[in-house]
Amino acid sequence: MSQPNTAIIVGAGHRAITYASYAQRHPEQLQIVGVADPNPLRREQTAARFGLKPDQCHSSAAALAERPQQADFIINGTMDHQHVQTALPLLRRGYDMLLEKPFATSEADLWELVATVRQHQSKVAICHVLRHAPFYAAIRQHVADGAIGRVLNIQAVEHVSYHHMAVGFIRGKWSRIDYCQSPMLMAKSCHDLDLIAWMKSGVAPTRVASFGSNFQFRPENAPAGAGSRCLVDCPIEKECSYSARKHYIDHPERWSFYVWDSLEHIEAPTLEDKLASLETSPYGQCVWKTDMEVVDHQSVAIEFADGCTATLNMIGGSSKPSRSIHLLGTEGEIQGNLEESTFALRHIDPRPGREYEEQIIDVNVQGDMTGASGGHGGGDMRLVADFLKLLDGAAPSISTTTIEDSISGHLIGFCADRSMRQSTTVTIPTTQEKLV
Numbered sequence: 001m002s003q004p005n006t007a008i009i010v011g012a013g014h015r016a017i018t019y020a021s022y023a024q025r026h027p028e029q030l031q032i033v034g035v036a037d038p039n040p041l042r043r044e045q046t047a048a049r050f051g052l053k054p055d056q057c058h059s060s061a062a063a064l065a066e067r068p069q070q071a072d073f074i075i076n077g078t079m080d081h082q083h084v085q086t087a088l089p090l091l092r093r094g095y096d097m098l099l100e101k102p103f104a105t106s107e108a109d110l111w112e113l114v115a116t117v118r119q120h121q122s123k124v125a126i127c128h129v130l131r132h133a134p135f136y137a138a139i140r141q142h143v144a145d146g147a148i149g150r151v152l153n154i155q156a157v158e159h160v161s162y163h164h165m166a167v168g169f170i171r172g173k174w175s176r177i178d179y180c181q182s183p184m185l186m187a188k189s190c191h192d193l194d195l196i197a198w199m200k201s202g203v204a205p206t207r208v209a210s211f212g213s214n215f216q217f218r219p220e221n222a223p224a225g226a227g228s229r230c231l232v233d234c235p236i237e238k239e240c241s242y243s244a245r246k247h248y249i250d251h252p253e254r255w256s257f258y259v260w261d262s263l264e265h266i267e268a269p270t271l272e273d274k275l276a277s278l279e280t281s282p283y284g285q286c287v288w289k290t291d292m293e294v295v296d297h298q299s300v301a302i303e304f305a306d307g308c309t310a311t312l313n314m315i316g317g318s319s320k321p322s323r324s325i326h327l328l329g330t331e332g333e334i335q336g337n338l339e340e341s342t343f344a345l346r347h348i349d350p351r352p353g354r355e356y357e358e359q360i361i362d363v364n365v366q367g368d369m370t371g372a373s374g375g376h377g378g379g380d381m382r383l384v385a386d387f388l389k390l391l392d393g394a395a396p397s398i399s400t401t402t403i404e405d406s407i408s409g410h411l412i413g414f415c416a417d418r419s420m421r422q423s424t425t426v427t428i429p430t431t432q433e434k435l436v
Ligand SMILES: NC(=O)c1ccc[n+]([C@@H]2O[C@H](COP(=O)([O-])OP(=O)(O)OC[C@H]3O[C@@H](n4cnc5c(N)ncnc54)[C@H](O)[C@@H]3O)[C@@H](O)[C@H]2O)c1
Pocket: 010, 011, 012, 013, 014, 015, 016, 036, 037, 038, 039, 042, 059, 060, 061, 062, 077, 078, 079, 080, 081, 082, 086, 100, 101, 102, 127, 128, 129, 187, 376
């Protein structure tokens, strides 16, 4: 039997640990042999979880990169603005890498990383986990097989639920550009932009236009009488849909990994610890009175070199989280919703009394959205499994997201953000020019 691949976790946060947990389920395929993180508590917790010795624990990506290569690849789960700076020295050291999205926060960083990957011939997969969700993988396979002919339009929609919007983008780590360098479109919906680019694989996106704003979460929209912190000075907290108590105390596990990070040093925080934390932490703020500066809704229109058009509508604050996609081709259409795990494949039926024929395809991941195969519609663990196969020399799967394959989606996102801010249509730079 072949030896398991070995990996070092760089940035031992929520995402990296999720991917690394594959090693606990499949020790014959993956072994975690190190951690690098400036946070001593996270280093210790990771060392305890994976049985690491002190000399396998490093204080940062840079410190790890100073030492000779010690594993096959890196699981890089640092924050958005740290991806490139932490990745570069490790790629130069010879590591392959599973790298979180967005893999860069500017075009200049993107091209620098891509050039380094090329120079060192590194295997780098971007954690576009939705490509690995059976729902999207099956749709992509149908498109690649020609089931709907040439794709002329794609409509993608992401509804970011009120609780996800509040925890990530109003009160959380992605609420301001200076926290993470990512606008909401890149932090949240770069997956959907990537899916659009992937469905058009081999055809370059050429132009983009985008509109968006923070429509809702502004002080002037606060309910009458609202305070500034839910559990400190808000007389209407009990009636409010965004009460921090309702979101984080009444649902203690829902976003615990974000909300209770200030209590990580306590093994089992009590209710009193949590209530006290909400009196001072960002997660206890009134959602209408924060210093957030990202949009709460954004629309993006994209043109491809073959004339195909696409739209993405990202709307934060919906009652229900939802992702959907509708592709129209010259010979049919595909329409589906990730959460329902089914999509419709339709073809014209011009016979008398008919209009179209429809086949419902069930990708059967119900119950598997956060279960054995990980979250994101079953994409999380499938992404890791796919990357391990790639390292073992297998041909890339239809979902495998090499860095070069991820460029288009990121460029659409950067250009859409510029379009929105500058109220102009933006021409997307051609990848070929940059990669020669
Ligand atoms: N693929 C997805 O669907 C998905 C979902 C959510 C988040 N993300 C992305 O995952 C990334 C990580 O998010 P998270 O919530 O897990 O972050 P996190 O803040 O929990 O973890 C980041 C870790 O990086 C460590 N770190 C900082 N500087 C470092 C350095 N120089 N060297 C090594 N470690 C360093 C921090 O101490 C921290 O422990 C983000 O970029 C986020 O956008 C992806």
